[in-house]
Amino acid sequence: MNRVLVLDAAWQPDRIVSFERAVTLLWDGKAVAASDEIVTTMRSPSVSVDVPAVILLGQVAKWAFKRDMPVCTRSGVLARDQHVCQFVIGDVACHRPASTIDHLLPQSRGGAGLSWSNLVGACAPHNSAKADHTLEEMAKSHGWSLKREPFEPRRSIRLLNRVPAHVIPESWLPFLAAQAGR
Ligand SMILES: [Zn+2]
Incomplete structure (x- = not known):
């Protein structure tokens, strides 16, 4: 799966991006690796960049402070x-x-x-x-x-709706579980 989980500076799941976008964020110094698992190595003629499964942004994303009402689907x-x-x-x-x-x-x-x-x-x-x-x-x-009272999920779970559950990498799960439990 050509995707990397991006955490904001508070270690909350922020979004899911392509390998190419992850490399740009790493290369521009806007993000650092947050996982030891390397999912791919992107190569150009002059440079190669290891892409971790999870990266961490240097600043808290704006939406992290907003509360919006997720639409039920x-x-x-x-x-x-x-x-x-x-x-x-x-x-x-x-x-x-x-x-x-x-x-x-x-x-x-x-x-x-x-x-x-x-x-x-x-x-x-x-x-x-x-x-x-x-x-x-x-x-x-x-x-x-x-098993539990049905609840209104937080944004990270809605982000995951775009990724089929069976392809969510194991290296993402600790971050997602922490988010879902809040
Ligand atoms: Zn049943």
Whole structure:
């Protein structure tokens, strides 16, 4: 994947850039390596530059201080839930891939259509088992619960929506986990 994760000066994920852009930032002294993992070496006739998987900007990006409201999308919900079904049945957390989106309060019962707090990733069997029941009903009748309360994600998770989850490099994960946990 021709991409490098850029951290701002507060070590928060800022954006994802191409190898070429990363080299420019390094070459101009605007960023330094933040990871030992070298993902490629860019060569020109006169110079070669090792490109790290993660680079760190020298100053805090402006948007880091802004709070904007992320728009809820189906792909955003799946990314927030790491593409794994969010239901727990009794004491057993489901580990199947979330191939569907479940409305905790079904739209047929007045639930919001696109809402970070009303949507969770769900496997197909659990989505069809829940059908148009509310989570409260499933909790009473079958002991269902959620792995965590659905939340409005921060910007780093939305940035990741542009990168398929299965190609996110392992060297990015410590930074992304730190961000998601705040
Ligand atoms: Zn499931």
